[in-house]
Amino acid sequence: MANNRINPLARPFLKWAGGKRQLLEEINTHVPNKINTYYEPFIGAGAVLFNLQAKKAVIGDTNSELINCYHVIKDNLDELIEDLNKHKNEKDYFYSIRELDRTENYNDLSPIIKASRIIYLNKTCYNGLFRVNSQGQFNTPFGKYKNPKIVDEIVLKAVSKYLNNSHVKIQNCDFEECVSAAKKGDFVYFDPPYDPVSDTASFTGYDINGFNKDQQQRLKDVFEELTNNGINCMLSNSKTPFITELYKEYNIINVSATRNINSKASKRGKIEEVLVLNYDPKNTK
Structure with a gap:
């Protein structure tokens, strides 16, 4: 989605586990050109939001400190x-x-x-x-x-300017509630806490509520409901057997990302992730 008024200084004001800055080029390749309202219910540090700088957006997170x-x-x-x-x-x-x-x-x-x-x-x-x-x-x-x-x-002022000059609704709520008003012509990007690649790899500690496999399944159900309503959706997650099986009927794109936020240096480095699309990006350009 082209936006000629993008301010490159508006970018994440927090460091964030699983932040998407390094995957923006890949994500951009698959974003629909025309978006009425952009939805991001796991907003985190907002890398994708600030990269797109949609004029109409609904963002949310269950983390009340972050939304504040x-x-x-x-x-x-x-x-x-x-x-x-x-x-x-x-x-x-x-x-x-x-x-x-x-x-x-x-x-x-x-x-x-x-x-x-x-x-x-x-x-x-x-x-x-x-x-x-x-x-x-x-x-x-x-x-x-x-x-x-x-x-x-400089970054805080640029972020504030974007939030004030655009129609951005900021919500402290569950992901399902955040996207409840989405309709055809809108675009939803889900970036949930990732399915752990091993029993010891789980990082869901950014919020007291956590995010387990039941939540991943519930997210998939919401993804499916939006799909049935003709709403374009993209989802990021780790490339685990659970996730690839869960979304096997959708367009799965493999991507590789470097993760630097880990308590152990030996655990940092390239990891396999997926982008899941419920549309053919070629038909949205």
Whole structure:
């Protein structure tokens, strides 16, 4: 989908496990040219959203901390930047900020303070790993970076400008609810937490709810319902026997991606992924 007004400075403002920046060229090859409304119900860091910069979009995620960041960047940018500038790249300070969601008055903090906290922790934690424990508390350790870019003012301003100059609906909700209003002529991109390639490879810790095989099956059911309604859909996932069997009646494209966000350096590197399409991309250009 061509958009001559794309601002290249609008790009992910967070590091994100499974981020799609390196696969954008491949994804672009298969995106329909004409899209009425773009839907992305697992928005994450928004690499595909910011790459397309659709004039009408509906984005969502079950991670309330993440969705709060999008709202604050859109509505309270100056206050957010002001608060981000207060943070320090120091270990003791990092843990004092990380501990805030263990306190009784955490819910009393303003959305601006919460967004500033998440962006700060993401920029300074180990390997940029956004991870929460079973209580929904951020639990990634300090990253010990010499000079992390805590305040990326240029990117934040570009993201805010896009969110304000386009019709982007931001929702904190389940993926099924997020796409419930989609209709023919719209385009849905699903980038769920991936099916683990081994019993020890699972990373679903970005959200307290997790994402197991039952959820993958439910997602496939939604994918099928949208297909039956004539809505173009694309889905990313890991290339596992479970996923390839689940979507075997659809157009499966194999892609290779380098994953750098892993607690063990030996586990980083090229992994096999798939793009699943319910349409022939040649017929949408």
